[in-house]
Amino acid sequence: MTDESLRLTILGASPAYPNPGGACSGYLVRQRETSVVLDCGSGVAGRLRQWLPLDKINAFVISHLHPDHYFDLVPVFYILRYLEHPAEPMPLYVPPEGRAQLRRLGKLSSGQPDMFESRFAIQEYQVGETYAVGDLEVSFYPVQHYVPSHAIRVCGTDRRMLVFSSDVAPGSWLIDAARNADLLLCEAAILERSQDDPDPSKRGHMTAAEAGEAARNAGARRLLLTHYRADREGLREHHQRAAERAFGRPVEMAEEGQTYTV
Numbered sequence: 001m002t003d004e005s006l007r008l009t010i011l012g013a014s015p016a017y018p019n020p021g022g023a024c025s026g027y028l029v030r031q032r033e034t035s036v037v038l039d040c041g042s043g044v045a046g047r048l049r050q051w052l053p054l055d056k057i058n059a060f061v062i063s064h065l066h067p068d069h070y071f072d073l074v075p076v077f078y079i080l081r082y083l084e085h086p087a088e089p090m091p092l093y094v095p096p097e098g099r100a101q102l103r104r105l106g107k108l109s110s111g112q113p114d115m116f117e118s119r120f121a122i123q124e125y126q127v128g129e130t131y132a133v134g135d136l137e138v139s140f141y142p143v144q145h146y147v148p149s150h151a152i153r154v155c156g157t158d159r160r161m162l163v164f165s166s167d168v169a170p171g172s173w174l175i176d177a178a179r180n181a182d183l184l185l186c187e188a189a190i191l192e193r194s195q196d197d198p199d200p201s202k203r204g205h206m207t208a209a210e211a212g213e214a215a216r217n218a219g220a221r222r223l224l225l226t227h228y229r230a231d232r233e234g235l236r237e238h239h240q241r242a243a244e245r246a247f248g249r250p251v252e253m254a255e256e257g258q259t260y261t262v
Contacts, residue, residue, distance in 0.1 A: 004157075005031065005156075006029070006030075006154075006156035006157075006160050006162060007031065007259050007260065007262065008028070008162060008259065008261075009028040009029075009030070009051060009259045009260075010026075010027060010226070010255060010258055010260075011023060011037075011044045011051075012025055012026040012041055012042075012044050013025075013228065013254040014041075014043075014227070014230075015068070015187075015189045015227050015229055016068045016189070017068075018042060018043060019229065020230075022043070022256055023043025023044050024041025024043060024069070024071075025039040025041040025226075026038070026043075026047065026048070028048065028051060029136065031136060032134075032135045033134065033135070034058050034134030034135040035056055035057050036057070036058055036060075036061060036134070036136060037057060037060045037061065038061050038063065038152055038154075038164050039061075040062065040069070041067070041068040041069050042071055043072065045079065048076075053084055054080060054090070055084050055086040058091065058134040059091035059092065059134075059138075060073070060090065060091070060092045061092075061093045061125075061138060061152060062094045062095065062098065063095075063149060063152055063166035064147055064149035064150060064166055064167060065094070065095060065097075065098060065147060066167065069167070073102075073120075077115065077119050080119040088121070089119060090119060090120050090121065091121050092120040092122050093124075093125045093138070094123070094124055095124065095125065095149075096124050096126070097124070098122070099117075099124055102122065103116075103117075125140050125150075126140075127140055127141065127150070135156070135157050136154055138152060138153070138154055139152075139155075141174075141176060142173060143165070143167075143169070144169040144201075144203065144204065145167045145168060145205075146167075149167050151163060151165050151166050151178070153181075156262065161262070162181065162183050162185065163177055163178040163183070163184050163185065163220070165178070165187050165211075165214075166187070167187055167204060168187060169200070169203035169204050169206065170206055170213070170214065174186075174214050175214055176218075178214065178215065178220050180218070180219050181218065181221065182220075183223075184214075184215050184218065184222065184223050184224065185224050185254070186211040186223060186225060186226065187211065187225075187226060187228075188211045188227065188228045188239050189206070189227050189229070190207055191207065191229065191235075191238070207242065208242040208251075209243060209245065209246045210246070211223065211225060211243055212242065212244065212246030212247035212251060213246040215246075215247050216247050216248055223243060223251045223252070224260065225239055225240070225243055236253055
């Protein structure tokens, strides 16, 4: 029976480097017969294949072009080339200028600039546009990071809303994107403010407490922390407690392999 609920499966929840046994940024969003992958960082391609074949994916969507968010498009390319053969090129939504960056990566990886274009239907998304991907609606909101980065809002058929923060500095941009979200999937990559640039205009990440504050100010109903360090004892609890104090209600921690109903 087709599942009518909007569901989020965590493929990878690590920061720029994998937590022990973990994978970098990657999330599978499903409703009815629609399946969309948000980000595709290191280790995500293998995790994805545990859930469904690639020819069942409607699109890949990349929040920004840092390696821990898109480098596993390389193994996905080879899966599409050698193992699975969708009837049409795989839709791939990338930030503005993303096509040129993929051409550079293709040349470095295989000597062929059109490597990705041979298997993906690449579209550079635009802020302010809403894209229909199967049963889902996907839209993008610019946020502050070290490179152009976009929070991603996914609305299901029942109008329930998932917002993925991408990598982001504290500020109104995320609050605007996450306004009244049913579930905010939010990064918490740094342990303390001193680990980021001292200039607020040059910051690119958030602490768990800052994620909790953003979720509270946005009126999000639930907060799920991701992109967090968990490479030593007690860090998960540290993130969770800090976020809960700021959010004012329970906070969940993204667990790789777990599925959450939005």
